[in-house]
Amino acid sequence: MSHTTRRWFIAALLAGTPMVLMGVAALVVYAGIYDIAADEPHSQPVFWVMQMVRDRSIAAHATEAVPVDLSEPKRIASGAVQYEEMCSTCHLAPGMKRTEISWGLYPRAPELRRGSQLTPAEQFWVVKHGIKMTGMPSWGVTHDDELLWDIVAFLRKIPELTADEYQALVRSASKTHEEMMQEMEMRGGHDHGDHGQQ
């Protein structure tokens, strides 16, 4: 092979390889080869990549400073009520058995009573914005920051709680979830988007 031919070969290889790879990827997508069923776990490399994308995205976006005192008992109790209402079905709670939805979700909703490696700012960001394709909703659509920080305050506390302490904490809150939502609307927070409906 002459020098010029070899150069052309390398140039064609460099230019052609990405096109071939993109073609193969397009074929795989179009043919529906990848199994997206929730009862078929990702292969380990795919799982690792998705986990890495999630973790890096949360770390890069969660830059907000913590503006409240997360150890305030009233805030923790308020967070417990909201957690019981909005989160426990998927993330479970101290003393709670696995629910049907927790068995079926993929990726699994982490059991938050086991603790979390996320910082408070990261937890707030996840609760507020949710995570695509995981079943985690963006609670910021319907809840204001004040209520979401209450949840974060509770999340810092949940690993220390027994089942009885958890129940006692939920009962100790001065308001129900519904009352909290009404109060939020009065102070000009978000609404549930049901205004104007018949």
Added chain:
Amino acid sequence: MHILIRVRVTIAFLVWLVFAGAPRDLAIAHEGHQMECKKTSMQAIKADIQAMNDGEAKRVAVKEMKMAEEMMDKNDMNACKTHLHNAMDAIDK
């Protein structure tokens, strides 16, 4: 008259049996259903293991799952179930 009362009492007892017994039986059946050695249960446990942090518990769970799969391939469902339980215990740790 007595016969009518007896019939009513019997019907009431039967109705009570149906309503008092059914939910508990369903709950037990459901718990058992999760433990069965079948593909969907095995996949569910695998998804649980995948979500675990690296460590001793995960290592044990992975090992027990492999053994459960081997037993299932050999059609030894009792041994499979035992290893599946062990894997679940490791997950819960």
